[in-house]
Amino acid sequence: MTRWIALLRGVNVGGRRRVPMAELREVIAGLGCTGAATLLQSGNAVFSRRSGPSGPGGEQELRAELEAALAERFGFAVDTVLRDADELRAVVRANPLPVGDPSRFLVLFLREESDAAALARLDTAAFAPEAMAVGAREVYFDLPDGLGRAKLPDAAARALGGPVATGRNWRTVLSLLKLAEKGEE
Numbered sequence: 001m002t003r004w005i006a007l008l009r010g011v012n013v014g015g016r017r018r019v020p021m022a023e024l025r026e027v028i029a030g031l032g033c034t035g036a037a038t039l040l041q042s043g044n045a046v047f048s049r050r051s052g053p054s055g056p057g058g059e060q061e062l063r064a065e066l067e068a069a070l071a072e073r074f075g076f077a078v079d080t081v082l083r084d085a086d087e088l089r090a091v092v093r094a095n096p097l098p099v100g101d102p103s104r105f106l107v108l109f110l111r112e113e114s115d116a117a118a119l120a121r122l123d124t125a126a127f128a129p130e131a132m133a134v135g136a137r138e139v140y141f142d143l144p145d146g147l148g149r150a151k152l153p154d155a156a157a158r159a160l161g162g163p164v165a166t167g168r169n170w171r172t173v174l175s176l177l178k179l180a181e182k183g184e185e
Contacts, residue, residue: 008043
């Protein structure tokens with residue numbers, strides 16, 4: 001059984017694109033998934049799925065099913081980024097930047113591989129004291145002045161040119177990992 005983490009992009013922001021977490025859990029259960037739990041109100045879900053392979057093929061299939069079910073239930077498209085528990089554990093382990101305040105540290109989760117060359121062309125020194133490090137399908141940001149004032153994540157998103165991505169602060173990443181690991185027991 002694979003433990004999955006679903007990160008929904010752009011829901012429950014400013015009262016728009018509402019996805020109640022109880023209904024999100026119902027949608028997930030309707031796909032034959034078990035142990036669905038949500039975190040916060042910003043579209044974070046953790047669940048288990050017995051059928052289907054894990055890995056890129058299983059991830060794409062599951063994402064397509066989940067996005068279709070969400071669109072049917074809520075009447076609008078919801079871009080979703082998925083990671084399995086092992087991948088999320090690897091994201092935490094691979095973080096190359098020091099984490100000061102976890103609420104001021106952002107992980108941008110990408111649906112596809114990052115374009116490291118495009119991000120390398122970004123003059124990150126111009127955004128100091130903000131810092132960035134690039135992973136395979138994640139981009140890490142240390143934002144000492146806070147997410148609300150940060151400029152580097154937007155510049156990185158523009159440099160990437162639009163692949164589906166959604167960010168979570170470090171505290172949320174660790175909480176999602178803990179929730180995923182709890183379901184693996």
